[in-house]
Amino acid sequence: MQSYAMLKQQRMKDDAERIRAMNEAAQRVLQRLFGCWQHDLSRPFSYGGRTYRVCVKCGRSRNFNPTTWKTYGASYVLQPNPVSPN
DSSP states (O other): OOOHHHHHHHHHHHHHHHHHHHHHHHHHHHHHHHSOOOOSBOOOEEETTEEEEEBTTTOOEEEEETTTTEEEEEEEOOOOOOOOOO
């Protein structure tokens, strides 16, 4: 028989996973409603092992698969890489 603490910990993990999934779904809906629809995309760029296309209107990026030649996934804002002082 499992202890009460172990059952409570498992329930907390399950609740956290459920909340995370709901947040991701809500984010996708809001992004679709208010975000860029990504109709005017640039040519594909590859940098740091990632291939992506950029919306020329708003600057948001979407992943790109060079094998299938298709854009996929949600759009995101590229964060600039901080330059390390040498």
